[in-house]
Amino acid sequence: MVFxxxxxxxxxxxxxxxxxxxxxxxxxxxxxxxxxxxCVVIGRNQSLFCEVxxxxxMRAGSRVCRRITGGGAVxxxxxxxxxxxxxxxxxxxxxxxxxxxxxxxxxLRNAGYDLVPDARNNLLAGGMKVSGxxxxxxxxxxxSHGTLLYMTDLNNLRFTLRDNKFQVLTRAVRSVKSPVTNLxxxxxxxxDAEAMMHYMLKNLPITDEYLLSDDVWIEIExxxxxxxxxxxxxxxSPDTTLVADKTSVELHKGMIKHVIWYGKEYTDLRGEYFTxxxxxxxxNTGNELAYALLEKFFTQSVA
Numbered sequence: 421m422v423f424x425x426x427x428x429x430x431x432x433x434x435x436x437x438x439x440x441x442x443x444x445x446x447x448x449x450x451x452x453x454x455x456x457x458x459c460v461v462i463g464r465n466q467s468l469f470c471e472v473x474x475x476x477x478m479r480a481g482s483r484v485c486r487r488i489t490g491g492g493a494v495x496x497x498x499x500x501x502x503x504x505x506x507x508x509x510x511x512x513x514x515x516x517x518x519x520x521x522x523x524x525x526x527x528l529r530n531a532g533y534d535l536v537p538d539a540r541n542n543l544l545a546g547g548m549k550v551s552g553x554x555x556x557x558x559x560x561x562x563x564s565h566g567t568l569l570y571m572t573d574l575n576n577l578r579f580t581l582r583d584n585k586f587q588v589l590t591r592a593v594r595s596v597k598s599p600v601t602n603l604x605x606x607x608x609x610x611x612d613a614e615a616m617m618h619y620m621l622k623n624l625p626i627t628d629e630y631l632l633s634d635d636v637w638i639e640i641e642x643x644x645x646x647x648x649x650x651x652x653x654x655x656x657s658p659d660t661t662l663v664a665d666k667t668s669v670e671l672h673k674g675m676i677k678h679v680i681w682y683g684k685e686y687t688d689l690r691g692e693y694f695t696x697x698x699x700x701x702x703x704n705t706g707n708e709l710a711y712a713l714l715e716k717f718f719t720q721s722v723a
Contacts, residue, residue: 492595
């Protein structure tokens with residue numbers, strides 16, 4: 421078992437990356453559980469603008485993260501539990517979510533929750549999604565991780581993951597949306613998600629705690645800053661074009677390639693990341709195109 425003590429989503433992405441690459445492929449299963457502060461986590465191969473309402477990006481204290489695994493976008497907050505299993509890879513484990521999720525469903529069944537898998541590797545309770553999973557392998561180890569909704573703010577979840585008003589053209593992997601619910605709405609066995617997480621850790625078949633040295637934590641924190649960078653969050657996006665009312669913005673690696681504004685092409689913002697903060701900074705220097713793009717794509721984005 422590896423048990424982190426922070427709630428920073430970028431540290432947890434970096435921790436999973438480190439464990440995937442450095443845990444011994446000794447036949448043992450390693451378990452990691454944590455709770456993040458409020459954020460949206462998109463899949464490795466997704467376009468951010470397909471998945472997150474851009475007004476969410478304008479909210480103080482909110483964060484968008486890109487994880488190392490594929491799959492769809494998910495919302496995290498203090499009411500959501502994240503679990504990860506890491507072990508030596510083998511062919512039969514790849515895509516075998518039932519194999520990895522079975523310990524979770526067994527423990528929760530003993531707590532009064534009957535979770536069943538669906539065809540998309542989600543876990544359902546009362547016919548509604550409470551958990552989604554994703555995987556990644558480096559050919560040495562495999563990580564299979566998922567989320568578990570216990571007492572998440574579902575209104576905030578729906579707001580942050582709803583479609584933008586503008587059109588998004590891309591070949592990126594898109595999330596498949598499903599109706600969701602909290603386990604606490606079905607059966608409130610625990611005061612909060614942290615209490616539920618501790619119950620799960622106590623009742624999973626765990627024998628030892630895997631400790632990381634101070635030097636390793638320094639390395640993980642350095643890697644976390646890379647996962648927090650625009651190069652990772654935006655730069656890993658597949659090519660995307662945003663279209664709204666006679667205006668289109670073509671993005672390559674998250675950067676503006678060119679803008680067509682009412683029939684005229686502009687290239688003066690080429691190479692700039694298409695983020696709210698970057699556009700605000702440019703608009704504050706007097707760049708009229710940056711101000712126009714803010715008006716078109718950020719302040720009028722509610723569907």
